[in-house]
């Protein structure tokens with residue numbers, strides 16, 4: 001199987017760049033077409049080789065591009081997409097496995113909060129701890145530093161794997177990559193959440209996105225933008241209480257997904273994953289965590305404590321959400337980034353409020 005990705009570079013006339021041995025273990029061949037666009041062929045079964053074009057270090061941007069190209073070209077996680085006729089239709093519509101990426105006109109947005117002393121965890125959990133071990137010039141003259149960290153699975157920007165509320169659900173290491181990468185459908189409910197800290201995102205809110213875009217919530221990563229990311233890391237504003245311990249749980253006030261909307265998404269639509277910028281996919285006053293139960297019964301993971309989404313358009317953004325791969329984990333720290341579309345393809349969430 002050979003899949004390819006077309007990469008448009010501002011410079012032209014480049015030939016035969018990376019054939020590199022970086023950790024992904026994919027074999028890349030680069031070449032230029034008559035228009036000056038570089039194309040990259042990816043041979044997934046390739047053996048790592050040493051970079052031949054002067055041993056250049058691959059840039060972060062191109063490294064990420066290669067990851068995206070690799071993820072999009074692999075067909076190792078097909079279970080979810082076979083679940084519904086809607087997604088089958090979508091798959092036929094999209095056809096090709098190649099991905100068009102215009103590096104010169106696109107940008108990446110970090111949707112993860114930094115893990116530090118202020119990182120918000122559930123009131124019953126300890127916070128994130130970084131334990132310094134070494135930070136020194138060694139006897140041999142080079143600098144060396146290393147630390148240890150301790151953290152609960154569910155805190156800061158993280159993913160909930162289905163096994164969090166479903167005994168037979170997938171653990172974080174079993175999450176299909178296809179569900180963690182995809183187009184974002186950004187549901188902007190900031191106005192409602194400003195009025196009501198106990199707001200629950202409804203079926204009507206989800207349908208409003210569909211009416212605006214003329215599309216269905218199929219094969220997308222749904223991101224619920226409540227606006228609460230702007231309160232981070234103020235626990236009082238973000239959680240509704242800055243108290244700690246089991247008694248504080250009853251004092252939590254923040255928006256979440258209405259269980260009826262979770263049910264509608266799982267029974268009438270086919271989404272890859274869902275995320276939001278609060279501490280839980282169920283609202284703060286929830287006691288039975290029904291949205292968790294419903295989503296995870298259907299193996300749909302949830303991203304929680306997602307950072308500020310105000311720069312995201314409501315559609316057209318590519319999400320890459322890669323959690324720490326903890327065997328048997330019910331969740332884990334998540335690095336989530338958004339790859340913005342070209343400006344002329346956007347529908348601004350601000351325009352459509």
Ligand SMILES: [Zn+2]
Pocket residue numbers: 154155158159160304331
């Ligand atoms: Zn969680």
